[in-house]
């Protein structure tokens with residue numbers, strides 16, 4: 001058994017999985033806004049899950065954590081970008097005191113990319129990019145069937161600058177992809193939850209439809225840049241905004257198709273833009289893949 005953890009700014013999902021990536025059981029609960037007793041709440045969830053399924057700690061093959069923020073795989077440090085009150089936390093140190101198995105850490109979107117590549121929409125591809133479009137925008141790049149992170153932090157697609165005169169981003173810069181095309185960007189422009197905007201747009205509300213048009217345009221700009229740099233087989237989209245993927249994808253595909261260089265959409269080398277398959281479980285499945293050592297990012301350097 002392997003434990004996969006998806007530590008998000010709003011929710012923490014802890015799952016128990018087989019070596020094949022099948023989820024046996026899972027617990028989901030809100031992520032505490034303030035960090036009490038270090039990150040011990042994660043230990044408690046894992047222990048609860050193991051007890052419920054009658055599995056001893058020493059029977060675990062490994063624990064894989066995907067965290068929504070900047071992750072230092074070598075040191076084990078995590079900074080949750082959208083939970084500033086947490087500060088820097090070393091999750092590996094906390095878990096190692098309790099669990100004897102190998103523990104790996106990665107950014108959540110990167111882990112989700114591994115999950116989709118292994119068991120989801122990216123199955124069978126050699127090169128794919130996953131974008132998680134939720135509160136922010138996360139990215140995971142698979143090149144030649146391996147997760148690409150450069151020196152460790154690479155793949156922060158959400159902070160690619162699209163418009164230097166654009167709105168301020170959480171990272172301090174202006175006009176990042178995330179500041180223009182994320183759920184938070186919609187909320188900031190309209191003071192409404194993206195879900196509400198979609199409901200209104202589907203009913204024909206012209207203001208809501210204008211907001212969606214802007215959203216699709218912003219998304220297309222980022223995606224066109226990604227295609228020109230990587231020319232992957234697939235761009236896979238996940239995250240909260242993709243609950244309304246059916247409403248976005250047809251127009252998004254059209255705009256991208258019209259704007260990319262023609263040689264990038266030759267019939268035998270088309271880039272498919274698709275909705276993710278594993279939804280919020282991609283990170284857990286990716287954790288198994290990471291633990292099993294099939295990814296470049298779990299070379300010994302990230303094993304602590």
Ligand SMILES: [Zn+2]
Nearest residue numbers: 159169171176
């Ligand atoms: Zn940014």
